[in-house]
Amino acid sequence: MRLHFKLENVVGSARAGRFTTLHGEIETPVFMPVGTQATVKGLTPDSLRTVGSRMLLANTYHLLLRPGPEVFKKFGGIHRFMNWSGPVLTDSGGFQIFSLPHSRRIHEGGAEFQSYVDGTSHLLSPEESIGMQKAIGSDVMMVLDQCIPSTAPWREAEKAMELTHRWARRSLAARGESPAAMFAIVQGACYPDLRKRSVEDLCSLEFDGFAIGGLAVGETKAERQDFTELTCGYLPKHLPRYLMGVGKPIDILEAVNRGVDMFDCIIPSSLAKHGMAFTGEGRLQLRRVKYKFADEVLDANCDCIACAHYSRAYLHHLLKSDETLGWKLLSQHNLRFYHRLMKRIRASIVDGSFADLYRSERELLVKTDNVKDEAAL
């Protein structure tokens, strides 16, 4: 129980809580920007703090290959290396092994794959993954799991789940005396009986929280929501729940409404790179020629640096000129959009008004989810 997770209030299934890491306290629900290479694309830690980021995700797979564990050991971990004083959650590398187009072989021992950096062969075992996460100095480590398409047949899903459980035990053993927290990952694809078994088996072990794995890998949006709800229903109430890699603002709202506490996603910066901005009037494609002369700010309700100082026309100009400042300003804006949303969600759970907020935000976010300017892509 390293995180001392405490629920402050619950409205329906939506939960407001807080937990304590080795690098400070975090209020939930929380959105974590993704710092794949020990940097959130283009932004300094100062900028991240300013937009409201409090906890980051870092990718064990990428950091294992570059700069590698020895560099983190020398620097005493990622916090000092990248100058980030807040908590860091690390994934296990399992999802990258599953999704990246490199030759790989999964067996009882772990996952064998080749480095995209230098072609060398690696075995990512539970012990290797946890060793790397310890070298990174993670505040919240994830067990290594086997990801499979969520549409896999029952027998295959069961096998992957069982392997994931055995790896979870090995991961826990590999943690040893480390004071870092560790989350298990619930698998079971889209089979209710497997999801239930997965939770029951993992609950018998000393994990500090649970991730809901095996979603957003092939199933429909309705299935994802249903299995999020179903899995949250099985999970113990006194530990935090994390929906990995999710998602768009509307997906986060729906998942909070089903009992999820933690999120991470690359969408705020990856859409920024393509010129997309989240606003109260929908997602805007700033590369469109209609913004060439647009004197208004991105979003009059936003307090980010881009909205404080720049017009849509200037952002349009930067994007058309492929200037990195355009990407950076949109990233900050999009992250601010996410963090403002999380803040409103949390406040409404604390004061009991979440049901009203859910209805009104949902209407807005369904709109936001549509690209208003699709034609420009």
Added chain:
Amino acid sequence: MRLHFKLENVVGSARAGRFTTLHGEIETPVFMPVGTQATVKGLTPDSLRTVGSRMLLANTYHLLLRPGPEVFKKFGGIHRFMNWSGPVLTDSGGFQIFSLPHSRRIHEGGAEFQSYVDGTSHLLSPEESIGMQKAIGSDVMMVLDQCIPSTAPWREAEKAMELTHRWARRSLAARGESPAAMFAIVQGACYPDLRKRSVEDLCSLEFDGFAIGGLAVGETKAERQDFTELTCGYLPKHLPRYLMGVGKPIDILEAVNRGVDMFDCIIPSSLAKHGMAFTGEGRLQLRRVKYKFADEVLDANCDCIACAHYSRAYLHHLLKSDETLGWKLLSQHNLRFYHRLMKRIRASIVDGSFADLYRSERELLVKTDNVKDEAAL
């Protein structure tokens, strides 16, 4: 005499002065970062102010093609458009016409060329250039000039110089009632008699300063220094002198020693993009594997954000991972290196110790000019 240039002290040929623009006072010698597309690569105006930038250069040619004059007219100029409250100097576009690989034709009227943005045909005449510089809201405009290789034969150099003089008169007429300052450009390649004639002819007109043009386009370094010195000797002492596009730190020191007051160059950010950092121990190539574990800062004597918060190893990692934050941090560091140098130079001219500083900095900068880590390129 719109700039009210005042000399504070002179040591040998080196001058410390100040002038007043429509956007505040500037101390000379001054180095101006280049904001080609109405942004200095990757940096916000706040970051620029923090590293010590006080005046920027913007490129009329690029801004004419994108976003175009109508956008600047709508926004009332570049200052509000890019959120920069300090002065901006604009070039005329002449150098880009000369150096960019697009079909062009020079005649009495101006320079005909095709847009790299959309292929449309343009005539850059003196009137068109000044019109665009007025739309940009320039504080210091440059006349349109004809650039030729500095190794051109005497007759060709004379012809280009005479055309430049006629264009200078047309540029001055095109300024009209604008309160912005305007600099003439001295031409004459590497011919002392032409340089003298060029200065004499241009001095008869009401310019607020002089650029030394036609250098760094084919001649040797010694020739550039000689013709800088010779041209400064002809120029009136009560107006500022600007050596366009120069240069490396050592070049700036040498030019100040010969009487130049103003500089601009893309080197601090273009070298940063290639992983190069200026330091007191020479230019470092941070991509080299020797920095993988390097725990020390870039330059212990620097007060920039990169040196305050990051190790060489982290910068190395960002550069190897092609993360834009690496470029941005090195740009800030390199610009800070330039501005710290300018500050030391100016202080030594004001207190009369420039000759000593020149000797000691020169020794250091010759070292800095060598890439310590050349092997990695």
